[in-house]
Amino acid sequence: MPIRFEPQNKLHKPTAETSKIFEASVNDGFQITRLTTRDWLRVATWCARGSLSPSTESRSTSHQAYLDLLKASYILYDIVLGEEASPALLGDEDCKSIVELSEGINEELSQYTSVDIPEPSNIHPQNLAIWEPLQPEETWDGGIDLDFGLDNLRWVAVDLEDAGNEQEKVLNRTFVNASIGGKKSRMRTKGASYMLFGTLCLERDFALDDLPPLVQLSNSTLTGFPGARVSEPVPLKFDDMSVSISFQFDEDLAQFINIPKSYFDAVWQREPVDASEFTESVVFKSSVDMFEQLNTPTMKSMNPPVAVISCEVRILERSFGEAWRSVRRMVITSSAAEKSPRTMELFMPLSGVQINRGNMSRQVVLQWSDTCQARSDKTDGNYNTLHSYVYDDTAPNIGVGLQFHSHQEAEDFEKSVLEMNFRPEFSWSQASGSGFIYSVVDAGTEHKQYKAVPVFRTRASWRYSNLYYLYRDADYTYDHSSFSIHFPRIYSKDYISTHVDQLYHPENPVTVSHCDKKTSQATIEFGNDSVARSFLSSLSPLYELLYSRRIQSLSTKSNSVFGFQKSGKRSADIQLWRRGTDFQLAARWDDSVPDKWLTMAVPSEFIDCSKENTRVTLPRLPYLRGMTLDMMNVMARSPMNSNAKNKEGAMSISFQTSGG
Incomplete structure (x- = not known):
């Protein structure tokens, strides 16, 4: 069956001289002879589309538009259809392109009457080249095997x-x-x-x-x-x-x-998981030049190296009903240009990730622990060894090297690893240390509110964070000489693996199962008293800490005729908190005293300073005793002695110096 197409418009057929110029242009340069029929049809389409309506353009531009149509006509009729083209050698797309191209060329040329056809003197000065100028990257340098098909370097000469x-x-x-x-x-x-x-x-x-x-x-x-x-x-x-x-x-x-x-x-692992018991979100995403796994503790390349070039790194955080149960994972995704895309997933804790990055550097080295550290130091009581895989942040077993495109991306990554993914209520940064305080809420009926406190520390050139959780009822001491606050009992998280205390080794890869709360102690150092008091104030949503000192003694007035008796509890810490016009006094003795905290409301008009400038006397007022301090209301809680409730008494506070 013959090919169907509209015949060439004789009025607008290129002259012999113009055709000779077209032919020379086709054969110019690299002697391009390997173009397929489809390639030539694309070139003709390109030329036809480059033509413009003469009614909307200047006369010189109209001449060039007409020449573009002549180029398209020459390619279609002299090259594609010039030799006896066999329909059997043409695909359906080629045949359809021939039909549409012949219709389009003739329809556009029909707008030009005989008086519109440019004179030869106006045609030949115009650009009659079939090919566009080569781009620099298309120039042969002796080391590249050029393929001149339009699907390669001659793709309409688009800049890279x-x-x-x-x-x-x-x-x-x-x-x-x-x-x-x-x-x-x-x-x-x-x-x-x-x-x-x-x-x-x-x-x-x-x-x-x-x-x-x-x-x-x-x-x-x-x-x-x-x-x-x-x-x-x-x-x-x-x-x-x-x-x-x-x-x-x-x-x-x-x-x-x-x-x-x-x-x-x-690469499905890089997408957030949608589940009923938790929500997951991407807290960091960036492309990197290189990701490499490193040996710990040397942090040197593996042999052979395990590296991925031009990949994407994501950190995803999984949030449960209780805020402290959050876990993270890092996913490394190979480039979309890879023939066989792949991903690598690594468990990542919210604290204990050690980062080494120089100032203004785009290279980051990290090390941390997963839950796959083998322990077999326990038995079931019958000499049978119990096998566990645990999280040990003191002995990192994962090493990673990353090279970002810029130092800013590396810095953003470091912040995402060390910090939490929302705005803090308080932050401090001093030579002595830095950190944040976040308010978090557990979902559910109780909606328990508490504080998440990542404290940043350094060890040699490594920087890392310890994440603590502080509840409303807390216990702490303030060392005024070193501006440090010590928490004898504070919460952190422990990551539990899927293989704990088993009589056998795991058959499947060990992963993190869940988080547990564990208690420990922590000391946070500050550079001065003002920042230390601001830190404590941020733990209370209602009160501001105005004053904190170490005192010589705090005595209560007895019913005897001798008045105040010297306290046997020795020295204590005393604090004055304010909420509007109300004042709350809080005192803490050493740990040798069971109910170490004492609190009382102190109306400003009742404060009476005696003539002795190292002593303050307070009138008979109600006070509370307990083992902890309610940070919201600045009240002593959890008394060990049931008789500590509903007490009243006058107070005498002896300071170590008159300036106290």
Whole structure:
């Protein structure tokens, strides 16, 4: 069956002289002879689309537009159809392109009457070259095997920087009809099946959320017949602008969908998990130049090295009903340009991750512990060894090296690892140390509120954080000589593995099972009294700590005629808290006293300073005793002695100096 197409318009057929110039241009340079029929049709389409309506352009531009149509006509009729083209050697797409191209060329040329045809003297000074100038990267340097097909270097001579960001690689490109905006603003594209890359560049990350609507569209569009037309455009959203791309054939749309789908299927671990018992979110995401696993404790490369070039690093945080149960994981994803994309997942604690990064450096080295450290130092009582795999932050067994694109990205990564993923209520940064205070709430009926306190520490060139949890009822001492606050009982988290106290070694890889709370003690150092008091004030949502000193003694007035008796409890710490116009006094004896805390409300009008400037006497007032201090209300709680409730008495406070 012969090929169907519109015959060449004789009025606008290139003259013999013009055809000779076209022929010389085709054979110029590298003697390009390996172009397929489809390639030539694309070149003709490019030339035809470059023509403009003479009614809207200047006369010189009108001449060039006419010449572009002559180029397209020469390529179609003299090259593609010049020799006896066999329909058997042409695909359905080629045959269709010939029909549409012949219709488009003749329709555009029909707008030019005989008086509009430029004179030869006006034609030949114009650009008659079929090929566009080579870009620098297309120049042969003796070391590159050039393939001159349009699917390679001669892809309409688009600059490399127009194809995407640095480090990006084009995975797929094809000719499409692109429509942007409303119908009135779209140009007519008959016979011009391509997007003009470089003139318009729309770029954003192709996300997983893009896939479902595309797959749904594909399922309703594809007919299963080779070469079938696509009936619906592909919608994409660029911020507040919608873009639709109409693919010509099913296989192009299928490839456009399958390339990202295959990648997302391979890297599913990097996506947040949706579960009923927890929520998960991405707290950090960035592409990196290189990720490498390192040996601990030497932090040297493995032999052979285990490295991934041009990859993405994500940190995901999994939040449960209780805020302290949060865990993290790091996912490293290979580039989409890899033939076989892959991911690596590493458990990451919220504290105890040691980071080594120089100032203004884009290289980061990390080490931390997972829950896979073997322990077999216990038995079941019958000489049978019990095997456990534990988390030991004192002996890191994971080493990682990362090289980011910039020092700012490396700094952002360091902050994401050491800090929590929301705004702190208080922070301090001094030579003596730094840290944050966050308010956290447990979900559920109680909605228990407490504080999360990461404290940053350094060891040699390493920086890390210890994460503590402080509840409303706390106990602490303030060393005024060193501006340090000591918590004899504070909470932190312990990560429990899936293999604990078993009579056998694990058959499957050991992972983290859950978190437990453990108690420990901690000392936080500050540079001066003001910052230390601000730290304590941030633990109380209602009160501000105005004053804190070490006193010589605190005595209560007895019923005897001798008045105040010297306390046998020795020295103590005393604090004065304020809420508006109300004052609350809090005193703490040493740990040798069971109910070490004493608190009482002190109206300002009742404060009576005696003539002795090292002593303050307070009138008879109610006071509380207990083992802990309620930080919200600044009241002593949890008395060991039941007789400590509902007490009253006058107080005499002896300071060590008159300036106290």
